[in-house]
Amino acid sequence: KRYNVAVVGATGAVGEEIFKILEERNFPVENLLPLASARSVGAEVQFAGKNYKVVELTEEVFEKHHVDIAFFSAGGSVSAKFAPYAAQAGAVVIDNTSHFRMDEDVPLVVPEVNPEDIALWRKRGIIANPNCSTIQMVQVLKPLHDAFEIERVDVSTYQATSGAGKKGMEELVYQMQKFFDFTLSECEPEVFAHQIALNLIPHIDVFQENGYTKEEMKMVKETNKIMHSHFAVSATCVRVPVLRSHSESITIRFKNSADAKEAREILSKAPSVVVMDEPLAKKYPMPSIATDTDETYVGRIRNDIYDEKILHLWCVADQIRVGAATNAVRIAQKWVEIEGEK
Ligand code: A2P
Numbered sequence: 001k002r003y004n005v006a007v008v009g010a011t012g013a014v015g016e017e018i019f020k021i022l023e024e025r026n027f028p029v030e031n032l033l034p035l036a037s038a039r040s041v042g043a044e045v046q047f048a049g050k051n052y053k054v055v056e057l058t059e060e061v062f063e064k065h066h067v068d069i070a071f072f073s074a075g076g077s078v079s080a081k082f083a084p085y086a087a088q089a090g091a092v093v094i095d096n097t098s099h100f101r102m103d104e105d106v107p108l109v110v111p112e113v114n115p116e117d118i119a120l121w122r123k124r125g126i127i128a129n130p131n132c133s134t135i136q137m138v139q140v141l142k143p144l145h146d147a148f149e150i151e152r153v154d155v156s157t158y159q160a161t162s163g164a165g166k167k168g169m170e171e172l173v174y175q176m177q178k179f180f181d182f183t184l185s186e187c188e189p190e191v192f193a194h195q196i197a198l199n200l201i202p203h204i205d206v207f208q209e210n211g212y213t214k215e216e217m218k219m220v221k222e223t224n225k226i227m228h229s230h231f232a233v234s235a236t237c238v239r240v241p242v243l244r245s246h247s248e249s250i251t252i253r254f255k256n257s258a259d260a261k262e263a264r265e266i267l268s269k270a271p272s273v274v275v276m277d278e279p280l281a282k283k284y285p286m287p288s289i290a291t292d293t294d295e296t297y298v299g300r301i302r303n304d305i306y307d308e309k310i311l312h313l314w315c316v317a318d319q320i321r322v323g324a325a326t327n328a329v330r331i332a333q334k335w336v337e338i339e340g341e342k
């Protein structure tokens with residue numbers, strides 16, 4: 001069986017990556033429908049050796065083109081308005097935005113962690129793709145939770161500019177160019193709250209009344225929804241001048257004692273996880289290693305100095321791929337496996 005596939009946000013950083021991954025994985029595409037705003041009509045995308053014209057996103061377009069699978073990556077308000085039309089037209093929506101993630105009737109899925117939740121897609125016709133920082137973290141937490149039972153997670157993130165889309169990456173490159181022109185001080189930040197070149201910004205998305213940002217609260221809520229767990233999570237999310245891989249320093253307290261060597265072995269068998277942990281050989285995960293790959297790299301795995309129930313580790317994954325496009329396509333592949341053939 002082959003599927004008619006639409007990509008909403010076809011000209012964006014994640015949309016473009018979805019095409020690449022569908023092609024790399026030989027996804028059974030019958031027809032491809034790249035959708036974006038009226039601004040992009042006339043642009044073309046390449047897929048499997050053919051050119052496809054970008055079509056304007058409208059309420060009717062999903063029904064007209066008999067779409068079976070619709071990837072959405074054009075922002076929360078676009079998903080809020082148009083995803084229901086795609087679902088009504090009979091498509092399964094795989095939504096990369098935060099809009100539906102905490103909806104009880106919408107499964108929030110990382111295929112390595114909770115593939116069984118995909119079966120709930122029929123409730124609203126929508127499957128939500130989690131936040132990028134959450135995806136890479138739960139891929140690492142799940143096997144450790146199964147082994148030692150997590151009580152609490154404290155995470156600090158080092159998030160690439162790609163999390164803010166193409167404009168975010170462009171702002172970093174532009175500011176670096178300005179730095180080499182000795183005119184960086186004249187730049188007004190547009191995408192980020194402050195200068196991002198040669199800087200760190202402890203502020204991603206908007207601040208909430210509790211003093212945490214929305215990004216930090218996504219890591220708290222999404223983690224427990226995906227893992228069907230109730231452990232404590234606290235996050236500090238920081239934007240760093242990196243183009244496209246997010247890094248995370250994670251401290252995990254377990255109910256039981258957890259040995260770093262054992263954790264290394266468990267993680268080396270975990271799906272989509274690569275253990276890179278030879279510090280004396282200078283081998284540890286970095287954005288330059290993770291970028292353009294589909295794996296979540298984990299290293300610096302070590303026991304706490306004071307408490308044998310605590311582990312510290314460092315994990316890195318490509319935000320556009322693992323944190324968005326690859327997870328979305330993995331969801332589609334699982335959906336095809338579970339539901340598509342029915
Ligand atoms: P367009 O290029 O036509 O504005 P990124 O996350 O890299 O910034 O990309 C955002 C993507 O979402 C782009 O493909 C953009 O298309 C698309 N998009 C943004 N707003 C809309 C909208 N109102 N309707 C359809 N697509 C939209």
Ligand code: 11C
Nearest residue numbers: 097098131132159163164
């Ligand atoms: C960032 N995590 O790095 C954000 C981007 O909820 O899908 C993705 C936001 C989301 O800026």
